[in-house]
Amino acid sequence: MAYIVVATGNAHKVEEYRKLLADQKVELKSLLDYPGFPGVEEDGTTFRENAAKKALAACRYCDVPAFADDSGLEVEALDGAPGVYSARYAATDPERIARLLGELEGKENRRARFVCAIAIAVNGEVIETFEGEVRGVIAAAPRGEHGFGYDPVFIPDGYDQTFGELDSETKNKISHRANAFARAMEFVEEEMSVLDDDFGI
Numbered sequence: 387m388a389y390i391v392v393a394t395g396n397a398h399k400v401e402e403y404r405k406l407l408a409d410q411k412v413e414l415k416s417l418l419d420y421p422g423f424p425g426v427e428e429d430g431t432t433f434r435e436n437a438a439k440k441a442l443a444a445c446r447y448c449d450v451p452a453f454a455d456d457s458g459l460e461v462e463a464l465d466g467a468p469g470v471y472s473a474r475y476a477a478t479d480p481e482r483i484a485r486l487l488g489e490l491e492g493k494e495n496r497r498a499r500f501v502c503a504i505a506i507a508v509n510g511e512v513i514e515t516f517e518g519e520v521r522g523v524i525a526a527a528p529r530g531e532h533g534f535g536y537d538p539v540f541i542p543d544g545y546d547q548t549f550g551e552l553d554s555e556t557k558n559k560i561s562h563r564a565n566a567f568a569r570a571m572e573f574v575e576e577e578m579s580v581l582d583d584d585f586g587i
């Protein structure tokens with residue numbers, strides 16, 4: 387079976403993509419299957435730029451079609467922070483959440499959005515990037531054990547629970563990652579005659 391590499395070392399992202407790709411005739415590998423991958427400096431100023439860098443590096447290193455996601459949380463009252471620096475906001479998930487809640491102390495506006503950019507690279511070139519988002523608010527305190535990152539403090543619009551409390555099926559229907567992925571799949575299906583051999587779908 388043909389396979390595609392998702393250029394991430396984040397096992398939670400891999401799991402989400404595995405579920406999103408469940409109906410496709412393509413096997414998913416990730417950088418966890420390529421321990422020798424040298425890594426990519428995520429020095430872009432946009433999610434799209436970083437996603438493109440990661441996808442390209444993986445496509446060239448693994449010599450197969452690859453896609454990557456760069457994602458993060460943008461908080462209105464913090465002028466969009468932590469944004470592209472979401473992973474580097476502090477050393478661990480609990481510390482990142484603690485810093486975020488600290489910065490928001492006393493602020494009334496708790497609106498935020500998760501953003502995900504996906505880049506697809508084939509034959510050593512980035513062919514397209516896509517973006518998805520999910521809007522919501524930041525909870526007063528972390529709740530729930532599901533998901534990863536900022537999930538315990540993000541309450542998506544239309545729900546009372548955080549992504550940490552909602553099950554993975556629900557998150558995978560409405561998340562920034564699911565929305566970006568749906569756009570990417572639409573593109574892949576439309577361009578199938580071009581990509582058929584590479585993707586094997």
Ligand code: ITT
Nearest residue numbers: 394395396455456457458459472473534535536537
């Ligand atoms: P890769 O670069 O290897 O894919 P990463 O975790 O470093 O893994 P990013 O550079 O895209 O990924 O950083 C995204 C950060 O934004 C991530 O570490 C989380 O803190 C946060 N984030 C992104 N998507 C999230 C989600 O679905 N739920 C919770 N937090 C998320």
